Amino acid sequence: MGRHIASNSLTLFVVILFLLGALIKTLQTKYTSPNSSQQAICFEVASGSSISTVAKKLEAQGVVSSKALFHLGIDYSGRKRDLKAGSYLIAAGASMSQIADQITTSGRNTCGTEVIFRVGVSRNTILVRELDPATNRYVEVSRSNFTDDALSENYLNALKDDDVRIRIAVSEGTTSWNITNALEGFKALDGPIVDIPKEGTLAPDSYEIMFGDMRADVLRRMEKTQDKRLKLVWESRSNKTPVDNIHDLLVLASIIEKETGIPSERPQVASVFANRLKLGMPLQTDPSVIYGITLGERVLGRGLRKSELRRDTPWNTYVNKGLPPSAIASPGLASLKAAVNPATTKYIFFVADGSGGHAFSTTLKEHNRNVAAWRKIEKTK
Numbered sequence: 001m002g003r004h005i006a007s008n009s010l011t012l013f014v015v016i017l018f019l020l021g022a023l024i025k026t027l028q029t030k031y032t033s034p035n036s037s038q039q040a041i042c043f044e045v046a047s048g049s050s051i052s053t054v055a056k057k058l059e060a061q062g063v064v065s066s067k068a069l070f071h072l073g074i075d076y077s078g079r080k081r082d083l084k085a086g087s088y089l090i091a092a093g094a095s096m097s098q099i100a101d102q103i104t105t106s107g108r109n110t111c112g113t114e115v116i117f118r119v120g121v122s123r124n125t126i127l128v129r130e131l132d133p134a135t136n137r138y139v140e141v142s143r144s145n146f147t148d149d150a151l152s153e154n155y156l157n158a159l160k161d162d163d164v165r166i167r168i169a170v171s172e173g174t175t176s177w178n179i180t181n182a183l184e185g186f187k188a189l190d191g192p193i194v195d196i197p198k199e200g201t202l203a204p205d206s207y208e209i210m211f212g213d214m215r216a217d218v219l220r221r222m223e224k225t226q227d228k229r230l231k232l233v234w235e236s237r238s239n240k241t242p243v244d245n246i247h248d249l250l251v252l253a254s255i256i257e258k259e260t261g262i263p264s265e266r267p268q269v270a271s272v273f274a275n276r277l278k279l280g281m282p283l284q285t286d287p288s289v290i291y292g293i294t295l296g297e298r299v300l301g302r303g304l305r306k307s308e309l310r311r312d313t314p315w316n317t318y319v320n321k322g323l324p325p326s327a328i329a330s331p332g333l334a335s336l337k338a339a340v341n342p343a344t345t346k347y348i349f350f351v352a353d354g355s356g357g358h359a360f361s362t363t364l365k366e367h368n369r370n371v372a373a374w375r376k377i378e379k380t381k
Contacts, residue, residue, distance in 0.1 A: 030065070031073045034093035037062055042111040042131060045103050047085040051075075054083065054103065063090055063099065070096050079104040087112035089131060114138060114165045117146075119182040121173050121329075122299050146185065166211060168218065172204040172332035173257050175296030179330070180219070189215045199296060200250045200327025201226050229333055237340035242277040243323075251323045253331035253339040258287035262357050263334050270342035272350055272360065281348065283317040291315045291328035352377075 041061060045054055051074055055067035064070045073096055074080055082104040089111035090099055111131040118125045124146035129138040166188050170179060176197050184193055191214035202219065203226035209218060234246050243249050252273060259269050276283055290300050292313030309316070315324040331339075345360070349367035353359040354377040359370040 030096075031069060032095050032097045034095055035063060035065060037092050037094075040092050041090050042087055043090050043103075044087045044112070045083065045085050049083065049085065051080055051083060058099065063094070064096050070100070073097065074100050074104070112164065114167065115188070116167045116169055117182070117186055117188070118169045118171065119174055119179055120171045121175075121178060124182045124185075146182070164211070166209050167206050168209060169206045170202065170204045170222070170330070172335070173261075173329045174202075174204065175199060175329050176202055177295070177297045179222070183215045183218060189213055189218060191215050191217075193219065197223055198326070200254050200330050202330050203229060204330050204332045226330070229336060233333070233336040233340055236337070240274065240342050240344065241340045242274040242342075243339065248323055249336065249339050250327045250331070251325075253335040254327035254329045255283070255285050255288055255323075256338050257331040257335040258329050259285060260358065265357055266334055266338035267341065267343035268345060268347065268360055269350065269358070270338040271345040272347045274342045275346065275348050277322070279348070280321065282319075282321045283323070285317050288315045288317045288324050288328050289313075291324075296329065 041063060043058070043061070043063065051071055052067075055064065055070045055074075058064040058070060059067040077100070079100065084103060084105070086103075088102050090102065094102075114129045114131070116127040116129070118127065125143060126146055127143050128141040130141055131137070132139050168183075168186070176199050179202050180193050180196050183189055188209065188211050190212050193215050197219060202222040205222070205225055207218060207221060230246050230250060234249060237249075241249075243252055252270070255273065256266055256269050260266060273283055273285070286304055289304060289309060292311070292315035293308060294300055309318050312319050314320070315326075315328065317324060346362045347360040349361045349364070349370075350358040351367065351370045351374050353370070354374065359373070361367040361370055
């Protein structure tokens with residue numbers, strides 16, 4: 001009798017274990033399987049939200065099929081306290097597991113409003129965009145010069161959103177003065193700028209920031225990025241580079257940056273300067289002469305005068321041979337790479353060709369023909 005009862009109890013226990021295992025397997029499958037939603041949504045996790053509140057909201061929007069299972073999954077994975085406030089683009093068909101990863105990992109906004117502050121050589125612009133969850137593409141809301149009164153109100157309203165994503169995009173060829181002057185006027189940032197960083201030491205790139213970040217900290221990020229790039233590029237230098245230290249690399253790259261905006265031309269432009277340096281010829285580059293006049297604090301806005309080409313400043317590469325004493329702008333990564341790996345050419349001249357690019361030549365006679373052709377194009381403009 002006792003053995004019979006024990007046998008029945010064991011059987012019942014095995015059945016319960018089997019059923020429990022099957023239930024767990026079913027729940028796991030449901031937790032990791034795609035949901036039935038046909039469209040992506042932008043989902044906001046408000047600051048201070050609980051898992052229960054978020055699970056209820058997700059179920060109400062049809063993103064998860066069971067708020068209880070979603071809550072249980074996060075509890076089981078030990079991420080109950082890892083919930084991050086922000087706005088998240090939840091893809092169509094995303095599983096509960098994928099959604100849980102999104103809202104407990106980075107806290108970085110992946111949808112909602114985006115404000116981009118573009119720092120340029122001659123002007124700064126503010127671009128306000130909204131993400132369309134259906135297409136996963138940003139739709140432009142407004143674009144204006146940074147000095148426009150209407151813009152100031154527009155972007156300030158955008159900055160009030162809790163889920164706003166803010167980026168500063170620094171263009172290649174900007175100067176340290178361009179960048180610091182722009183940051184001083186950008187109201188998303190805080191704190192003073194005590195000193196303007198040395199020319200060329202701020203990396204052109206896109207930087208995501210938080211509202212209230214310190215201006216000095218943003219500049220330090222730019223300096224660290226440029227310093228890292230310089231060291232990596234220097235390690236990859238070829239024996240064709242005419243420079244023998246990182247400082248001269250920065251100077252030469254800045255000149256290349258200002259001479260051409262066409263990426264494919266940079267190695268050729270670099271080869272002209274490499275050849276001239278090896279031959280002991282003056283570089284005769286207009287952007288460096290202009291820097292000696294403006295010190296990077298304004299756009300000259302006109303052609304150079306003959307008297308300016310003769311003016312003896314440290315950056316006048318018509319008067320002085322070799323590289324100028326400092327960079328003349330912030331070079332991008334492509335110009336840095338061109339400076340340490342110039343193309344193999346015999347070019348020692350180049351001039352604009354009217355297409356946005358340049359005509360290169362190896363002799364003065366050929367160069368003069370190219371200059372004459374350019375003069376004709378100028379007259380038609």
